[in-house]
Amino acid sequence: MINESGRIISNLKIASNIWRLDIQLPQIVAKRPHPGQFVELLIDRSFAKPLRRPMSIAGYTADVLSIIYKTFGEATRILTTKIAGDFIDVIGPLGNYFELIEDDYSTPVLIAGGVGIPPILWLHQELNRQKQKHFLIIGARTKAEHFITPDNENTLLTTDDGSLGIKGTVIPVLKKIISNVVGTRIFACGPEPMLKSIQKIALATKQPAQLSIESHMACGVGLCQGCVIKRRNYQETEHSYQVKYVLVCSDGPVFKAGEIDFD
Amino acid sequence: MINESGRIISNLKIASNIWRLDIQLPQIVAKRPHPGQFVELLIDRSFAKPLRRPMSIAGYTADVLSIIYKTFGEATRILTTKIAGDFIDVIGPLGNYFELIEDDYSTPVLIAGGVGIPPILWLHQELNRQKQKHFLIIGARTKAEHFITPDNENTLLTTDDGSLGIKGTVIPVLKKIISNVVGTRIFACGPEPMLKSIQKIALATKQPAQLSIESHMACGVGLCQGCVIKRRNYQETEHSYQVKYVLVCSDGPVFKAGEIDFD
Amino acid sequence: MTNLTIKIGQTVFKNPVFVASGTFGYGTEINDLTDISALGAIITKSITLHPREGNPPPRTIETLGGMINSIGLANMGVDNYIRDMLPLYHQFPTKIIVNIAGSTMEEYLQVLKKFESVSSNITGYEINISCPNVKEGGMAFGVNADFTARLTEQLRSLTQRLLIVKLSPNVTDITQIGKAAQRAGADAVSAINTLVGMSIDSTTRKSNIYTTYGGLSGPAIKPVALACVHKLFLKLKIPVIGIGGITNVSDAIEFALAGAVAFQVGTANFRDPDIGRKIVYELDDYCTQNNLKYSDLKGQVIRYQ
Amino acid sequence: MTNLTIKIGQTVFKNPVFVASGTFGYGTEINDLTDISALGAIITKSITLHPREGNPPPRTIETLGGMINSIGLANMGVDNYIRDMLPLYHQFPTKIIVNIAGSTMEEYLQVLKKFESVSSNITGYEINISCPNVKEGGMAFGVNADFTARLTEQLRSLTQRLLIVKLSPNVTDITQIGKAAQRAGADAVSAINTLVGMSIDSTTRKSNIYTTYGGLSGPAIKPVALACVHKLFLKLKIPVIGIGGITNVSDAIEFALAGAVAFQVGTANFRDPDIGRKIVYELDDYCTQNNLKYSDLKGQVIRYQ
Numbered sequence A, B: 001m002i003n004e005s006g007r008i009i010s011n012l013k014i015a016s017n018i019w020r021l022d023i024q025l026p027q028i029v030a031k032r033p034h035p036g037q038f039v040e041l042l043i044d045r046s047f048a049k050p051l052r053r054p055m056s057i058a059g060y061t062a063d064v065l066s067i068i069y070k071t072f073g074e075a076t077r078i079l080t081t082k083i084a085g086d087f088i089d090v091i092g093p094l095g096n097y098f099e100l101i102e103d104d105y106s107t108p109v110l111i112a113g114g115v116g117i118p119p120i121l122w123l124h125q126e127l128n129r130q131k132q133k134h135f136l137i138i139g140a141r142t143k144a145e146h147f148i149t150p151d152n153e154n155t156l157l158t159t160d161d162g163s164l165g166i167k168g169t170v171i172p173v174l175k176k177i178i179s180n181v182v183g184t185r186i187f188a189c190g191p192e193p194m195l196k197s198i199q200k201i202a203l204a205t206k207q208p209a210q211l212s213i214e215s216h217m218a219c220g221v222g223l224c225q226g227c228v229i230k231r232r233n234y235q236e237t238e239h240s241y242q243v244k245y246v247l248v249c250s251d252g253p254v255f256k257a258g259e260i261d262f263d
Numbered sequence C, D: 001m002t003n004l005t006i007k008i009g010q011t012v013f014k015n016p017v018f019v020a021s022g023t024f025g026y027g028t029e030i031n032d033l034t035d036i037s038a039l040g041a042i043i044t045k046s047i048t049l050h051p052r053e054g055n056p057p058p059r060t061i062e063t064l065g066g067m068i069n070s071i072g073l074a075n076m077g078v079d080n081y082i083r084d085m086l087p088l089y090h091q092f093p094t095k096i097i098v099n100i101a102g103s104t105m106e107e108y109l110q111v112l113k114k115f116e117s118v119s120s121n122i123t124g125y126e127i128n129i130s131c132p133n134v135k136e137g138g139m140a141f142g143v144n145a146d147f148t149a150r151l152t153e154q155l156r157s158l159t160q161r162l163l164i165v166k167l168s169p170n171v172t173d174i175t176q177i178g179k180a181a182q183r184a185g186a187d188a189v190s191a192i193n194t195l196v197g198m199s200i201d202s203t204t205r206k207s208n209i210y211t212t213y214g215g216l217s218g219p220a221i222k223p224v225a226l227a228c229v230h231k232l233f234l235k236l237k238i239p240v241i242g243i244g245g246i247t248n249v250s251d252a253i254e255f256a257l258a259g260a261v262a263f264q265v266g267t268a269n270f271r272d273p274d275i276g277r278k279i280v281y282e283l284d285d286y287c288t289q290n291n292l293k294y295s296d297l298k299g300q301v302i303r304y305q
C-alpha cells in the first residue's frame, strides 16, 4: 500500500447524487490494482471528520485512478467541492479482490447495487475486454438511481418500482439465470440485505460466489481492528483470536459466500 | 441587531494576509452602523469551529457592507475560500461606536495597528467627508504590512523597522502631535500593548481618548458573559455584578481611556 | 404541534426544546434574533445568593467542535433578580426555570426560599450542583451522592414547584448521583454540565483560560452526554433532560432515543441564537412526517445487547 | 535531534513521540506507510492472558472531531505474542512498550510474569487499568485507588523494567488514582484512555456501537486530556505521559507545557499512519528554531493564578 497525494483531474456529477472522481496517482496505479480493491481518501482538511473514507477503485487508465461515489453525509459533500487541480491524499490499493479463476464452463454473473456498482462495473469491463460471456445485473430502487446504459442483452437493470428495466430486486433475475445456465460464478457488491439474499441462493444452489462487503472502517489498513465481520463456520473455542472474526479491510473486502455470516 | 444571510459581492486579497470582503446586507446596512461597530460572521459550515468570528465593519455603501480581515487561523483561512455569489450568515451591527462629539477646538487623532486598522480607516473617511482636519497614524512592524497610501500630510505611517514611513511605533508620533497641537481627541484601535501605551499617554496628558478593544467572544451579543474587561475605577465591594467587569461585546468595544484597566 | 408536548412531574411543556443555563442570558436579552415564545422553556443562568462578578478574563476559548468557559457564575444575585427580572416574566411567552447555584447548602436553600417567598410565575428550579468553574461552585455536591441527597431533600421540602437536579459528568458514576437526587425527591435530573478541560496557546505558552481549567461544551462532548443520559434513563425512574452538544433536529432525536424526555440547547445558541426555535419547527415536521410524538422516541434506541 | 531525547525512570528515549496502544497494531503492520524507526516508542495493543476475539461489530463510529471504539481488547494473547511477535522485535528500530490488560489482578500478574520469564528486548510495560469497553477490562481497577495501588505494587515486585500505569479520565479525581500508582512504585503514568461515549443513528434508531457504549478519542477530547495531564503534573512526582487528541506539533507542545514528559499519538494514526514521524521532524525543527529541548517545556504553561 502507498500513501500518495494525487492531483484531481476531474470531479463530475454523472447522475443524481453520483459523482465520478479521477485522480492522478501514478504510484498507486503502478501497483496494478484489481476490481474489488479500494482506497482511503482523506477528505476533510479540518478534523471535524477525522477519519478517511473508503472508496472502491472504479478503474484506472495510464496513471489516473477513478472513483465513483454517492453523496451521503458531510465527507462526500465536501468531496463534491473539490475541483480539477486540487490535491487529495490517498492510501491504496487496499484489500483483496475478485478472483477470476479461469475455468472453461461456468458463466460469471455480476450483481451490484448502490455504492457497490463501481467495482462490479469495472469487473464487467475487464470481462468484456477478455471477451468472456457473462451476465451483469444492477439493482436500484428507482429509475433515477441508474446511471449506466446496458451495452448488450446480458446486462439487466432492475428497479423496485418498475420505472426502468425489470420490476423487482436483483434476486429473481439471479434465480432465473442460475436455473437457465449450467454453472455460474457469482460476483456481487452492494447493500447488506442484497448480499445476504445472494449468499442464501448461492449456498442453496451451490454456486460459487464472491461477495464484496462493507463495514465501518476507522483505518482501512489493519491498525484499528474495527472493521470485523463474523466468519460463517468457525470452531468455537473458549479463547481465540481472529477465528470468529475477520478484518474486512485486510482479509476482505471480498469474501466467499461460505466464509462469512451477516447476522 | 439583525441576523441576515448576505450574498458575497467580492472577496479580494488587498495586501499580504489582508483581505477585503464585501457582502450585500441590506437590512444590517439599513441600521446605519457607525465606525467601531462590528458584525459576527458564521464562517465554518462544519462545527469544527463552532463559534462565529467578530469583525469590525470597515464601511458600507448602498446595501453592501465591507470587512477587512487578516488571515490568522482556520476560520479566516476558510473565509478566504469564499467567492462572489456565496452566502454568509452575519449578525450585526453590534456594539457601541466612536463618538464624534462636535466641538470647535480639539483635533481628532486617529491611531491604528493590525486588525484595528479597518474601523479607524472608516472613521478617517468620515472625518474627511466632514472636512474635519485630523491626524491619522498607522503603525506596523514592517513595510509589507501596510496597505494604504497616505492621502495627505496628516496621515503618518510608522514601521518598527523603518522600512516605510517613520521608524518606531505610533507612540512617539502621538506624543509629538499632543505636544504640538492644542487640544486633541484620540480614537484608537489595535493590539493591546499599543492601546495600553496610548491609554497611559492620554491619561497623563489629559487628552480624551476612545479605545476600541478586543476580547475573546463566544457569542458577541451579550449571552455568554465571556468577553469581559476590567473597569479602571470601580468601587470594590464584597458582592457585586458588572461593577468590576464590563462586557466588551455589548458595553464596548469602544471605551473611554479612563474606563478600563488592561491588567 | 401537539405531538411535541411533554410532561415533567406535573408540568406540561409545549415542546421539549429548552435553552441551557448560562447560554441564553436571562431570556430577555435576545428578542431581536429569535422568537422565544417558540421555546419549551428557558433555563436562566445560575443565580446565587449574592451578586457575583465572575472570574477574570480570559473566560472563553474555542476548541475543536466546542469551547471552554470559565465564567465563574457571574450573576446579579437573587435579590436583584427577584426585583428586576421576575416582573418581566409576568405573562412571559414561555416557561422560566430558574437555575440555582451556591457554595454552601445554606446558600442554595436561601436562594430557593427567597423565590418561594414572592409570588411569581416561574415554573421551577434547576439545581446546579455541577459547575466546574468556581471552587465553591457546587462541585463538592455534584460529585458526592450523600451531599446531593441531603441538598435535594432540603430543597424538596421547601417547594412544590418542579425540582430538577443538574448533574456533572466529571464523576466515576453519574447514575449514583442521579439516584441520590431521585431518592431525595427530585422531579427530574438534567445531564450533562460541562466536562473539565484545559486549553493552552502553544505560541504564547499561556493558558487560554484565567482559571486554568474550564468547562468543555459543544458538539465535541455529545457522545459523552448521550452515554450519561442513556445510563441515567436505564437506572432512574424520574425523567432525564438531555444536554450536551445539541445543534440540530437529528441530535434532538438521538437524545430522545437515548432516553431524554426533553433537552437543552447550550453552546449552539452562541452560533445561532435562533437555533432553538428552528429545532422546534424541524422536530414538529419530523414528528408529523413520521406520525409520532416526540415522547414516543424516549429510550427507543435499538441496542445489540 | 538531541534536543528531543527524554528520560522516563532510567530509560532514555530518542524522542517523546510514542504511538498509543490499540492504534498502531503491534508495530509491525505498517512499515509501508511510515518509518517506525523515527518514533520514540511503540506501545503495543493491549495483551491479555488468553487470546480474545473482541466485541461483535459495529466496533467503531466517527463523531465530530473524534471517534468511538469498542474493540473489546481483541488480541492474540500473551503466549502467541511471546512466540510470534517478540522475535520480530529483536533488533527493532524503536523501543517497544507492551501494554497489558486483564480482568483479574491475577491475569495482569501472569501476563507480566510470562514476559519476564523470557528474554526479550522490550523496554517496559504500560498497564491498561482503564479500558471502558469490556466488562472485565480493568475499569474496576482504573476507578479505584486501592485496587490501583495493590495491582501496581504486585507488578512492581515482578519487574525492573519501566512500569507505566495508564489512567482513565472516567473518574471523579484522576490524581487520586495517579497518586496510588506512584505510591505503589510506578515509574510513570500515562493519561488519558478514552472517555465513555455513545452514538446513535437517528435514521435507523440503532446504536452505532454493538456494546452501546464505547471509548471516545480524538481531537474532541484534547481539552479533557490536557486538564488531566496538568493536574497529574501538579500532584505527582513521577513523569506523566500525555495522550488524547494529539494530531500535530502544536498539540505536542501544548502537552509538554501542561506537564507531559512524552506523549502518545492515537486516533490520528488512522488518518495518517505517518503522523508520528512527521511530528518528530516538526518538533525537532521547533526545538532547533527556539533553541530549546523538548523537556524544557515541561509544565511551563503560563497561568494567571
Ligand SMILES: Cc1cc2nc3c(=O)[nH]c(=O)nc-3n(C[C@H](O)[C@H](O)[C@H](O)COP(=O)(O)OP(=O)(O)OC[C@H]3O[C@@H](n4cnc5c(N)ncnc54)[C@H](O)[C@@H]3O)c2cc1C
Pocket (backbone or CB within 6 Å): A038, A051, A052, A053, A054, A055, A056, A057, A068, A069, A070, A071, A072, A073, A074, A075, A076, A077, A115, A116, A118, A119, A213, A214, A215, A216, A217, A218, A253, D062
Ligand atoms: C470497502 C468499501 C468500499 C466503498 N466503496 C464506495 C464507493 O465506491 N463509492 C461510494 O460512494 N461509497 C463507497 N463506500 C462507502 C463510503 O465509504 C461511505 O459512503 C462514506 O464513508 C460516507 O461518508 P459521509 O461522510 O459522506 O457520510 P456519513 O454521514 O459519514 O455516513 C453515511 C454512511 O456511510 C458510512 N460510513 C461513514 N464513514 C465510514 C467509514 N469510515 N467506513 C465505512 N463506512 C462509513 C456510514 O456508516 C453511513 O452508513 C465504501 C465503503 C467501504 C467500506
Ligand SMILES: Cc1cc2nc3c(=O)[nH]c(=O)nc-3n(C[C@H](O)[C@H](O)[C@H](O)COP(=O)(O)OP(=O)(O)OC[C@H]3O[C@@H](n4cnc5c(N)ncnc54)[C@H](O)[C@@H]3O)c2cc1C
Pocket (backbone or CB within 6 Å): B038, B051, B052, B053, B054, B055, B056, B057, B068, B069, B070, B071, B072, B073, B074, B075, B076, B077, B115, B116, B118, B119, B213, B214, B215, B216, B217, B218, B253, C062
Ligand atoms: C470586536 C472585534 C473586532 C474585530 N475586528 C477584526 C477586523 O476587522 N479584522 C480582523 O482581521 N480581525 C478582527 N478581529 C479579530 C478576529 O475576530 C480574529 O482574528 C479571528 O477570530 C481569528 O479567527 P481564526 O480562526 O482565523 O484564528 P484563530 O486561530 O481562532 O485565532 C487567532 C486569533 O484570533 C483570536 N480569536 C479567535 N476567535 C475569536 C473570537 N471568537 N473572538 C475574539 N477573538 C478571537 C484568538 O484569540 C487569536 O488571537 C476582531 C475581534 C474583535 C473582538
Ligand SMILES: Cc1cc2nc3c(=O)[nH]c(=O)nc-3n(C[C@H](O)[C@H](O)[C@H](O)COP(=O)(O)O)c2cc1C
Pocket (backbone or CB within 6 Å): B224, B226, C020, C021, C022, C023, C045, C046, C069, C071, C073, C099, C128, C131, C166, C192, C193, C194, C216, C217, C218, C219, C221, C243, C244, C245, C246, C264, C265, C266, C267, C268
Ligand atoms: C458560557 C457558558 C456558561 C454556562 N453557565 C452555566 C451556568 O451558569 N449554570 C449551569 O448550570 N450551567 C452553565 N453552563 C453549562 C450549560 O448549561 C450546559 O450544561 C453545557 O454547556 C453543555 O451543553 P452544550 O454542549 O449544549 O453547551 C454554561 C455553559 C456555557 C458554554
Ligand SMILES: Cc1cc2nc3c(=O)[nH]c(=O)nc-3n(C[C@H](O)[C@H](O)[C@H](O)COP(=O)(O)O)c2cc1C
Pocket (backbone or CB within 6 Å): A218, A224, A226, D020, D021, D022, D023, D045, D046, D069, D071, D073, D099, D128, D131, D166, D192, D193, D194, D216, D217, D218, D219, D221, D243, D244, D245, D246, D264, D265, D266, D267, D268
Ligand atoms: C481503536 C482504538 C483501540 C484502542 N485500544 C486500546 C488498547 O487496546 N489498550 C489501551 O490501553 N488503549 C487503547 N486505546 C486508547 C488509546 O491508546 C488512547 O488512550 C486514546 O485513544 C486517546 O488518544 P487519542 O485521542 O490520540 O486517540 C484505543 C483507542 C482506539 C481509538
Ligand code: FES
Pocket (backbone or CB within 6 Å): A216, A217, A218, A219, A220, A221, A222, A223, A224, A225, A226, A227, A228, A247, A248, A249, A250
Ligand atoms: S479498518 Fe482498521 S483494521 Fe480494518
Ligand code: FES
Pocket (backbone or CB within 6 Å): B216, B217, B218, B219, B220, B221, B222, B223, B224, B225, B226, B227, B228, B247, B248, B249, B250
Ligand atoms: S461575547 Fe458573549 S457576552 Fe460578550
